[in-house]
Amino acid sequence: MLTIRPMIALSLIVMVLHLNAQTLPHLLNIWSEKNPIEKVYLHIDRENYYSGQDIWFKAYFIADFLPSYSSSSIYVELIDGKGNVKKREVFPVFLGVAQGQIGIDTTNTSGVYTIRAYSPVMLNQSNFLFTQRIKISGKKAEIISKSKVGKLHLDFFPEGGNFIEGLMNNVAFKANDENGVPVNVSVTIKNQRDEIVLQTESFHDGMGSFSILPKKGEQYYAIIGGQHYPLPLSTNKGINLQLKSFTGKIQFLIDQQGNDSVFKPSYMLGQMQNRVVFRQGFKADKTKFSGIIQTGSLPSGILQITIFNIDNMPLAERLVFVNNKEYMLPAEITFDTLNTHKRMYNKFNLQLRDTVNGNFSISVTDADFENAQPREQNIYSWFLLNSDLKGYIHRPSWYFNNTSDSIEKALDLVMMTNGWRRFKWLDVANNIFPKTKIKDNGFIKLSGSATIGGTKKPFAEKELLLIISSKDTLNKTRRYTQILTTDAQGKFFIDSLVFYGNSNLLFSDVKGNNGRVIKVKLDGDSLMQSYEIPWNENWNDLPIKEEEEVLQEKMSLAYEQDLKNIDKTLETVTVTGKLKPRLKELDEYYTRGLFSGGIMARGIDLSQEGITGALNIFEFLQSRVPGIDVVKIDAYHVFYRKPVVLRVFNAQPGEKVPESVLGSVPNEMNLFLDEMPVSIEHLTTIPISNLAYMKIFPTFTGSAGGGGDGTIAVYTKKDFEVNKNIGPNFNMVSYRGYSISKEFYAADYSNLKTVNGREDNRLTLLWQQNLYINEVNAKIPIHFYNNDRTKTFKIVIEGVTNEGKLLMLETTVR
Numbered sequence: 001m002l003t004i005r006p007m008i009a010l011s012l013i014v015m016v017l018h019l020n021a022q023t024l025p026h027l028l029n030i031w032s033e034k035n036p037i038e039k040v041y042l043h044i045d046r047e048n049y050y051s052g053q054d055i056w057f058k059a060y061f062i063a064d065f066l067p068s069y070s071s072s073s074i075y076v077e078l079i080d081g082k083g084n085v086k087k088r089e090v091f092p093v094f095l096g097v098a099q100g101q102i103g104i105d106t107t108n109t110s111g112v113y114t115i116r117a118y119s120p121v122m123l124n125q126s127n128f129l130f131t132q133r134i135k136i137s138g139k140k141a142e143i144i145s146k147s148k149v150g151k152l153h154l155d156f157f158p159e160g161g162n163f164i165e166g167l168m169n170n171v172a173f174k175a176n177d178e179n180g181v182p183v184n185v186s187v188t189i190k191n192q193r194d195e196i197v198l199q200t201e202s203f204h205d206g207m208g209s210f211s212i213l214p215k216k217g218e219q220y221y222a223i224i225g226g227q228h229y230p231l232p233l234s235t236n237k238g239i240n241l242q243l244k245s246f247t248g249k250i251q252f253l254i255d256q257q258g259n260d261s262v263f264k265p266s267y268m269l270g271q272m273q274n275r276v277v278f279r280q281g282f283k284a285d286k287t288k289f290s291g292i293i294q295t296g297s298l299p300s301g302i303l304q305i306t307i308f309n310i311d312n313m314p315l316a317e318r319l320v321f322v323n324n325k326e327y328m329l330p331a332e333i334t335f336d337t338l339n340t341h342k343r344m345y346n347k348f349n350l351q352l353r354d355t356v357n358g359n360f361s362i363s364v365t366d367a368d369f370e371n372a373q374p375r376e377q378n379i380y381s382w383f384l385l386n387s388d389l390k391g392y393i394h395r396p397s398w399y400f401n402n403t404s405d406s407i408e409k410a411l412d413l414v415m416m417t418n419g420w421r422r423f424k425w426l427d428v429a430n431n432i433f434p435k436t437k438i439k440d441n442g443f444i445k446l447s448g449s450a451t452i453g454g455t456k457k458p459f460a461e462k463e464l465l466l467i468i469s470s471k472d473t474l475n476k477t478r479r480y481t482q483i484l485t486t487d488a489q490g491k492f493f494i495d496s497l498v499f500y501g502n503s504n505l506l507f508s509d510v511k512g513n514n515g516r517v518i519k520v521k522l523d524g525d526s527l528m529q530s531y532e533i534p535w536n537e538n539w540n541d542l543p544i545k546e547e548e549e550v551l552q553e554k555m556s557l558a559y560e561q562d563l564k565n566i567d568k569t570l571e572t573v574t575v576t577g578k579l580k581p582r583l584k585e586l587d588e589y590y591t592r593g594l595f596s597g598g599i600m601a602r603g604i605d606l607s608q609e610g611i612t613g614a615l616n617i618f619e620f621l622q623s624r625v626p627g628i629d630v631v632k633i634d635a636y637h638v639f640y641r642k643p644v645v646l647r648v649f650n651a652q653p654g655e656k657v658p659e660s661v662l663g664s665v666p667n668e669m670n671l672f673l674d675e676m677p678v679s680i681e682h683l684t685t686i687p688i689s690n691l692a693y694m695k696i697f698p699t700f701t702g703s704a705g706g707g708g709d710g711t712i713a714v715y716t717k718k719d720f721e722v723n724k725n726i727g728p729n730f731n732m733v734s735y736r737g738y739s740i741s742k743e744f745y746a747a748d749y750s751n752l753k754t755v756n757g758r759e760d761n762r763l764t765l766l767w768q769q770n771l772y773i774n775e776v777n778a779k780i781p782i783h784f785y786n787n788d789r790t791k792t793f794k795i796v797i798e799g800v801t802n803e804g805k806l807l808m809l810e811t812t813v814r
Contacts, residue, residue: 047375048369124437348781358803364784374810443495795811
């Protein structure tokens with residue numbers, strides 16, 4: 001048993017005792033300020049899927065226990081058991097969150113897969129990326145069989161890292177099979193004379209501990225099932241470190257064997273998330289030290305405690321989990337309507353306490369197609385445990401189910417049998433830190449060079465028009481128009497772009513100078529980069545339990561039945577519906593915000609008008625649109641007057657417009673291209689064959705001064721035939737933007753007419769990812785309709801507040 005001497009209260013304020021001891025915390029804190037540990041967690045809708053389904057997710061980023069806004073992109077991958085990346089998607093990150101889906105191809109076979117997620121800056125420490133195992137049932141349905149327990153691996157971990165003879169040592173052990181899965185064992189410890197020293201057994205998931213007093217010259221080994229496993233060799237040099245955790249404090253005992261000055265403890269450091277949180281110096285005339293480390297004011301998570309000598313050499317180290325529970329956001333689920341009958345309406349409420357400001361996500365799934373136990377990992381276990389430890393931790397969410405003494409003891413065994421390896425103290429002492437090789441690009445970054453067509457002459461110090469338009473007909477995201485400025489070498493750069501799907505980048509001289517063609521060469525793709533990431537070959541080889549095997553059989557049968565229902569429905573389906581008017585359809589498809597709707601606005605379908613004779617949009621306006629005056633001098637001028645008499649005045653360059661034409665010289669109309677302000681010169685360069693829709697507003701609040709002089713909004717085609725219609729002045733480059741985030745389909749059976757003949761066997765009944773709350777004592781109503789077979793609902797709600805509190809609710813109801 002650990003005996004504690006009179007306690008010494010430790011201050012959490014960093015104490016400066018001498019210059020050398022000050023160096024380590026100073027160097028580490030400076031480095032961590034520049035390179036904070038960023039973590040990402042994915043709340044996915046469930047853990048079991050069919051081939052052909054979507055995996056819905058919401059990603060949460062944190063750093064220094066708060067939401068992190070430093071990353072602009074997240075990469076989400078689906079990886080098979082051999083480490084092959086089967087699917088890779090990239091989504092933008094806004095204010096520390098991202099959302100989307102990753103589709104499972106219908107060709108994917110049954111098996112265990114891994115979801116891996118990361119931002120580029122996380123690859124500077126690639127061993128700490130987010131990973132989540134899922135199971136997929138596919139067309140080539142092979143029941144995932146249980147792996148046989150092969151050769152047993154037994155490892156020993158002396159507390160503090162040293163096995164010191166002549167002193168009482170605490171030793172933890174961990175037993176795993178060849179796949180890394182824990183195996184509970186009974187252990188007999190013997191010495192070299194085959195005498196039994198002690199007997200013990202694992203406490204949880206193959207982990208356990210025992211106390212032993214090694215004798216000089218003796219060797220020890222463990223026996224399990226007739227196999228011998230040697231303990232570490234003891235040494236007569238070094239220090240023995242023992243820690244014991246209590247609520248709000250940690251007791252410590254340090255004992256040195258001998259009086260060698262090299263192993264004389266000089267000070268103790270504690271760090272969390274690469275930041276030193278306390279420092280304690282020791283008197284030089286002692287060999288034993290004991291005391292208390294106050295932890296009640298520390299954030300919850302892994303605390304690394306290290307003992308150093310006067311030359312900053314680590315002598316002993318130990319991890320401790322601090323659980324002050326301040327990270328938990330109090331919440332509960334209450335039901336207003338619970339009905340598990342076919343296609344019936346359900347309503348529950350998320351009840352929060354106090355003021356809550358944060359992002360959250362909700363999933364409701366069929367519990368009969370989920371594992372009976374809680375999820376293997378959740379937002380608590382990932383952010384506070386897995387993300388800081390290397391190696392496999394079996395069912396980490398279990399350690400956050402409650403706060404019983406048995407769970408705390410088991411969690412301490414996790415601390416003793418896993419190591420912190422984000423940095424090495426010797427490297428810190430020598431000011432050697434991992435280099436930051438990858439930096440965040442700030443969303444999509446475009447850089448390159450522009451030259452004048454037919455020459456090698458740079459298009460130098462000029463304005464370059466960039467139009468970004470989607471090639472995907474189903475992508476309803478807006479188009480972008482940007483003005484770039486080249487330098488003396490014709491180079492340009494722009495970042496912070498956000499566009500989606502396969503896109504065309506159209507470059508042109510802003511002034512459309514005499515039909516001059518500009519050739520553009522991009523430097524590279526800043527978004528779809530390929531990174532080399534180490535893969536743990538055993539990660540997907542972890543076996544499943546018998547109850548999980550039964551679930552996989554059930555999933556495979558349900559998948560085959562669902563395929564039959566789809567085929568049957570497709571044979572008999574008849575599509576009917578009322579078509580929307582063409583202009584209304586165009587307005588909904590192209591316009592957003594203030595540009596949409598408008599009682600007095602007039603829309604014009606440019607794709608179906610007879611405009612073949614018009615060179616540009618202004619020639620079309622001259623001949624087709626009453627109510628607008630177009631005057632051409634050295635350039636076009638567009639006016640909106642009441643009453644309007646169309647006048648076209650062709651003048652020589654520099655000639656003034658006669659008073660009889662302009663009258664009182666009204667202000668010109670406001671012009672927008674793809675809802676971005678644009679000049680007449682810019683708009684003149686756009687071939688009219690590339691325009692899809694035009695909208696004319698007598699007044700428009702989105703224009704300067706309220707738009708009382710009239711406004712014209714013009715929209716380029718989203719998927720125009722680039723090879724035919726881009727015009728001679730444009731240089732086109734294909735570019736893949738961010739993956740398109742789809743909208744989750746939530747069935748609505750409020751109207752019985754919507755019921756069709758196909759069976760509704762959805763596994764995910766509700767996925768709500770855009771839940772942002774900023775209220776006091778918020779009560780958030782959640783609605784969904786059941787499918788045709790679910791009798792038990794599994795509800796999971798997770799999220800992060802702006803103060804860094806974590807929400808995790810998981811329950812099943814029937």
